[in-house]
Amino acid sequence: MSDRNAKEIRAEAADWISRRDGDGWNEAAQTELDAWLAQSHAHVVAFLRAEAAWGRADKLVALKPQASRRFAETLKDAWPTALRAVAAAAVIAVVGVAASTYLTTSNEKTYTTPVGGRETITLVDGSQIALNTDTTLRMDLSGRERKVWLDKGEAYFHVTHNAQRPFRVFAGNRTVTDLGTRFSVRRDSERFEVAVMEGKVAFDPGREQEKPIALLPGDVVVATATKVSLTKKPSRALAESLGWQRGLLIFDNTTLADAAAEFNRYNGEKLIVAKSAAHLPVVGTFRANDVEAFARVTKEVFGLRFERHGAQIVIAR
Amino acid sequence: MAETVETGREGAGARLAGDDMTASDVHAWFVREVLPLEAALMHFLRHSLRNKNEAEDLCQDVYVRVYQAALKKIPDPAKPFLFTVARNLLLNRVRHEAIVSIEAVADLEALNIAKDEPGADRWVIAREELRLLETALSRLPRRCRQAVTLRKIEGLSHREIALRMGISEKTVDRHISDGVNALADAMFGEGRSR
Numbered sequence: 001m002s003d004r005n006a007k008e009i010r011a012e013a014a015d016w017i018s019r020r021d022g023d024g025w026n027e028a029a030q031t032e033l034d035a036w037l038a039q040s041h042a043h044v045v046a047f048l049r050a051e052a053a054w055g056r057a058d059k060l061v062a063l064k065p066q067a068s069r070r071f072a073e074t075l076k077d078a079w080p081t082a083l084r085a086v087a088a089a090a091v092i093a094v095v096g097v098a099a100s101t102y103l104t105t106s107n108e109k110t111y112t113t114p115v116g117g118r119e120t121i122t123l124v125d126g127s128q129i130a131l132n133t134d135t136t137l138r139m140d141l142s143g144r145e146r147k148v149w150l151d152k153g154e155a156y157f158h159v160t161h162n163a164q165r166p167f168r169v170f171a172g173n174r175t176v177t178d179l180g181t182r183f184s185v186r187r188d189s190e191r192f193e194v195a196v197m198e199g200k201v202a203f204d205p206g207r208e209q210e211k212p213i214a215l216l217p218g219d220v221v222v223a224t225a226t227k228v229s230l231t232k233k234p235s236r237a238l239a240e241s242l243g244w245q246r247g248l249l250i251f252d253n254t255t256l257a258d259a260a261a262e263f264n265r266y267n268g269e270k271l272i273v274a275k276s277a278a279h280l281p282v283v284g285t286f287r288a289n290d291v292e293a294f295a296r297v298t299k300e301v302f303g304l305r306f307e308r309h310g311a312q313i314v315i316a317r
Numbered sequence: 318m319a320e321t322v323e324t325g326r327e328g329a330g331a332r333l334a335g336d337d338m339t340a341s342d343v344h345a346w347f348v349r350e351v352l353p354l355e356a357a358l359m360h361f362l363r364h365s366l367r368n369k370n371e372a373e374d375l376c377q378d379v380y381v382r383v384y385q386a387a388l389k390k391i392p393d394p395a396k397p398f399l400f401t402v403a404r405n406l407l408l409n410r411v412r413h414e415a416i417v418s419i420e421a422v423a424d425l426e427a428l429n430i431a432k433d434e435p436g437a438d439r440w441v442i443a444r445e446e447l448r449l450l451e452t453a454l455s456r457l458p459r460r461c462r463q464a465v466t467l468r469k470i471e472g473l474s475h476r477e478i479a480l481r482m483g484i485s486e487k488t489v490d491r492h493i494s495d496g497v498n499a500l501a502d503a504m505f506g507e508g509r510s511r
Contacts, residue, residue: 005373006376011494014498015490017494019490022486022489022490022493023476023486040381042377042380043382044344045383046377049352049501049505050497050498050501052348052505053500053504054501056498057496057500058469059446059450060435060447060454062447170366285471297480
């Protein structure tokens with residue numbers, strides 16, 4: 001019937017879809033495609049099929065906000081085989097990252113990640129904690145309450161809720177109490193942030209005459225020494241803020257200065273942005289440890305200059 | 318999704334006017350009404366053909382016939398028409414090549430698949446479709462899967478993917494093309510569970 005078999009024609013149709021999906025698509029290419037389509041109805045139906053499939057594949061983006069999935073990936077990617085084996089056997093209560101001995105009480109364990117590091121801890125109750133770069137976290141699971149102290153850095157919590165054993169995260173005088181949930185907590189020197197992805201948490205700013213605030217999915221609290229603000233973020237934005245679990249930094253109209261500050265959390269090499277370039281908007285996804293790629297792209301897009309001074313890279317117009 | 322509905326309405330209007338369908342009406346109809354029947358069609362063809370590998374080719378031939386017919390007048394409902402075309406093509410083969418078991422063809426009614434059952438073969442609900450996509454994605458070869466993930470989940474352009482993966486844009490195109498093919502099979506044909 002048709003001169004060639006379906007496989008070949010479908011492969012060609014897929015090639016066209018891919019080409020059109022690419023960066024080099026132009027009028028000449030469109031003319032070529034039109035000519036190919038005009039050659040036979042077999043081409044048309046194969047093209048419609050491929051086009052419909054590729055369009056529907058946009059739904060895959062729904063996989064993005066599911067942090068639990070990302071946990072699975074994190075585990076797969078980042079865990080040394082030995083650690084994974086240990087976790088699978090569930091022989092010990094807690095799998096340590098760098099369980100150190102500087103302990104204030106005997107039941108406390110400390111976990112740290114270096115700059116650029118990233119680790120996931122699985123607890124016996126199934127709860128998981130992912131530590132981002134340059135993070136120190138202490139944990140005490142011996143008491144009636146499950147207690148975690150975030151001394152610095154950022155962590156993402158996926159807590160198996162247990163009303164009998166509350167899960168509390170302390171950051172300085174502030175407390176986040178899990179009420180069945182997924183949330184992240186970040187503690188920088190001047191700033192504290194908690195974002196709720198799922199479920200509910202109670203946030204106690206830790207100041208006199210202020211009651212704990214109940215936070216729901218999408219809620220983001222930012223607290224500094226002088227004030228506490230609560231904003232709502234769309235789930236997509238929240239998911240992007242968790243890109244670090246896959247080693248990614250995702251920027252959506254972030255200023256170059258803020259983007260550089262993010263990179264600096266992950267790398268020994270520090271970016272310094274001149275005032276003249278600080279406000280430029282950055283959109284895109286980058287490997288957190290690939291400063292080079294970030295530099296290259298911003299250079300191309302904005303026509304900026306980069307100067308290397310030892311471990312510093314100065315970005316200027 | 319919304320645009321498909323829009324185009325469908327235009328298509329209906331055109332039919333009332335008694336004119337030939339415009340190509341874009343037919344395209345929208347084909348995607349909306351015919352492609353979702355592929356899993357059932359492939360099942361029928363595999364069941365009927367001695368050489369299962371020919372099912373894909375025959376499916377493609379059925380599509381071409383149905384498409385050509387629709388350019389003149391959109392068959393409504395689509396399902397009985399599609400299976401009638403399939404059966405006729407199979408019967409042709411029986412006559413010319415004796416490769417089909419006649420019983421299988423006669424089974425068409427018995428299989429009860431040519432009846433129009435609205436809903437039965439409509440698009441799998443969104444979550445189901447996502448599951449299909451996810452499974453299909455996980456079955457792709459590693460580099461291909463990586464490219465599709467960066468494109469569809471991270472939203473990178475082919476150029477950015479090339480940079481990220483340290484390969485040429487041509488190779489990215491190659492991976493994406495393979496991905497398109499595999500996802501189409503997963504969504505419409507073999508990959509779909511019946």
